[in-house]
Amino acid sequence: MSIGAKAGKGIRCHNEALLRLLGKIAHQCGTRAFLVGGPVRDMLLDRFGPDIDIAVESKAQTVGKEIGRRVHGRFVFHSRFLTATVTLPDSSHIDITQTRTETYSRPAVLPRVKPAPIEQDLFRRDFTINAMALEITPFRFGYLLDPCSGQQDLKYKLVRILHPKSFIDDPTRIFRAIRFAIRLGFGIEPQTLKLMRQSIKSSYPSLLTAERILYELRLISSETRRLQMIEAIKREKLTRTCLDWSPPSHFLSKLKLLSSRTRNPELFFILILSNLPDTGNFPITKQERESARAINRFHLIHSRLMRAKRLSTIYRLLRPIPEPALQILSRIEPRAVARAINLYLNRLSSIRPTVTGRELRKLGLMPGPKYQRILDRLLYARLDGLISKEKEYNMARRLIRQKKV
Ligand code: CTP
Numbered sequence: 515m516s517i518g519a520k521a522g523k524g525i526r527c528h529n530e531a532l533l534r535l536l537g538k539i540a541h542q543c544g545t546r547a548f549l550v551g552g553p554v555r556d557m558l559l560d561r562f563g564p565d566i567d568i569a570v571e572s573k574a575q576t577v578g579k580e581i582g583r584r585v586h587g588r589f590v591f592h593s594r595f596l597t598a599t600v601t602l603p604d605s606s607h608i609d610i611t612q613t614r615t616e617t618y619s620r621p622a623v624l625p626r627v628k629p630a631p632i633e634q635d636l637f638r639r640d641f642t643i644n645a646m647a648l649e650i651t652p653f654r655f656g657y658l659l660d661p662c663s664g665q666q667d668l669k670y671k672l673v674r675i676l677h678p679k680s681f682i683d684d685p686t687r688i689f690r691a692i693r694f695a696i697r698l699g700f701g702i703e704p705q706t707l708k709l710m711r712q713s714i715k716s717s718y719p720s721l722l723t724a725e726r727i728l729y730e731l732r733l734i735s736s737e738t739r740r741l742q743m744i745e746a747i748k749r750e751k752l753t754r755t756c757l758d759w760s761p762p763s764h765f766l767s768k769l770k771l772l773s774s775r776t777r778n779p780e781l782f783f784i785l786i787l788s789n790l791p792d793t794g795n796f797p798i799t800k801q802e803r804e805s806a807r808a809i810n811r812f813h814l815i816h817s818r819l820m821r822a823k824r825l826s827t828i829y830r831l832l833r834p835i836p837e838p839a840l841q842i843l844s845r846i847e848p849r850a851v852a853r854a855i856n857l858y859l860n861r862l863s864s865i866r867p868t869v870t871g872r873e874l875r876k877l878g879l880m881p882g883p884k885y886q887r888i889l890d891r892l893l894y895a896r897l898d899g900l901i902s903k904e905k906e907y908n909m910a911r912r913l914i915r916q917k918k919v
Pocket of ligand 1: 551638645684686690
């Protein structure tokens with residue numbers, strides 16, 4: 515379907531009915547509404563993502579609540595950011611944001627925001643290709659606002675900032691410039707590239723919090739061309755400046771191998787974490803931290819795993835390693851090691867002794883650390899084929915009687 519007569523060319527829009535409904539709701543709430551940022555860029559490029567970003571000139575909370583009600587979505591309002599999110603039953607999102615200006619008190623800090631009309635809102639954005647808005651309110655539906663010539667940069671395939679201080683105010687935009695350029699197959703406009711490199715040379719990215727840098731690395735981990743992005747980041751010395759990290763070539767080969775074997779963004783991100791110099795204070799989950807550490811320390815058990823003759827040895831060596839780390843290692847380690855890890859993941863890890871703690875109790879064993887030790891001994895004997903399921907009970911009885919277990 516084609517909309518946007520005033521935009522000079524037809525814009526193909528895959529969700530016109532929904533956009534018209536959102537615009538109508540905003541109008542009924544007494545404000546204008548626009549599709550903004552990425553979705554407009556993508557629509558002009560004939561690419562479609564699942565999420566919708568709407569900007570309204572006032573009443574973001576009321577509009578968001580009403581949209582949530584009408585589309586049967588879950589509504590959340592973030593008062594600090596003047597943003598509402600509606601999550602639809604298919605888990606896609608509609609973000610509704612108050613149009614705003616932003617002022618940066620210092621480089622690399624989050625900006626102070628103040629409500630402002632749509633035209634000003636577009637000028638506070640990162641790149642010309644992200645600074646367009648498509649009005650969706652009735653009577654002006656499909657009207658494209660493009661004050662920074664984003665359409666032209668789309669045509670010439672260029673990522674271009676809007677003002678010279680952009681990479682100083684917000685150095686995360688350096689990650690973004692690289693990400694958009696590589697995702698879309700665009701170039702970075704020469705003056706933009708020069709300012710980007712100046713910002714890196716002057717160490718502005720080092721003022722960013724670890725949280726914001728990691729957020730960018732997470733976003734990169736979800737991209738199809740993530741490896742090229744990491745290579746570009748290395749070339750530009752971006753993470754050397756802000757994380758003291760320049761991925762060595764042998765590590766890039768591992769990322770490449772992982773990427774060729776799975777699309778999973780979380781595994782890619784954890785592998786990156788495992789190579790960072792210090793993740794001690796990073797805001798990451800316990801599982802991410804422990805997985806990254808396990809990958810880092812895997813060389814300590816590597817040769818023992820290669821030599822392992824018994825299944826119980828493989829089991830014991832791999833049991834302490836969190837599953838995401840094993841998923842990664844099974845894809846980047848040499849074949850013999852990968853085989854042992856897959857054997858553990860697919861078979862050994864789910865084998866349990868048939869004798870339960872309750873049965874040990876019935877056999878007269880008082881609760882305590884001996885419980886686990888006996889259950890482990892039963893399991894290892896089972897794994898190594900020393901006893902059958904049926905004989906476990908007898909072995910348990912024998913072990914309980916022995917003093918030294
Ligand atoms: N934005 C910005 N500066 C940033 C982050 C975001 O100006 N540091 C603006 C851009 O206009 C961007 C919009 O906020 O288009 C929404 O941000 P985000 O959802 O991160 O970007 P998208 O362009 O939607 O990118 P993606 O396709 O990756 O979702």
